[in-house]
Amino acid sequence: NAGVTQTPKFRVLKTGQSMTLLCAQDMNHEYMYWYRQDPGMGLRLIHYSVGEGTTAKGEVPDGYNVSRLKKQNFLLGLESAAPSQTSVYFCASSYLAGAATQPQHFGDGTRLSIL
């Protein structure tokens, strides 16, 4: 059982380049989330989705876009990368049923550096 898989694991970009981070889950979870983790800042929610075809902004959405065309996939896009977006990005997913009592399942992260 793969759980939550993030692709790629590492990436180096130049300022202004674009890229897409892919998250895939095989647990049939309705909820999916994208976070960034920076030293001393904990986890900050970028965008989330409560189901296929729906997305919503989190705490720090600027500079990012997302899409949830299939239930099992949640894509995070950087249209024009900036050095401030250097971070570790985590995807997570969880069940809708009994949502408040359900834990999130996390991927192992994508380490992104913007030069």
Add this chain to the structure above:
Amino acid sequence: GDSVTQMEGPVTLSEEAFLTINCTYTATGYPSLFWYVQYPGEGLQLLLKATKADDKGSNKGFEATYRKETTSFHLEKGSVQVSDSAVYFCALSDRPGRGGSYIPTFGRGTSLIVHP
């Protein structure tokens, strides 16, 4: 809004020492509470949870009790090992229909370093 406050780290202990990591919360509803652990180079994974007052979550020797009267969910372990070195996150998730949402609120994390 909801918030979670954890003690700042790093917490540095010798092997076999007793561990406490404090966590307090504020919530508009009646939340579920979670502890997650993050080992170096990995994502967060659930360590334990409690969904109602006075519940005790436990796993791998770690315990935490949901204290509604003190709005706390402190993590404890009687005898830590070097392999417990990691970052620990306290989190809450509010129940629906009480002004909360399904979006969890995380503390900033507490780094634990255990020396042999």
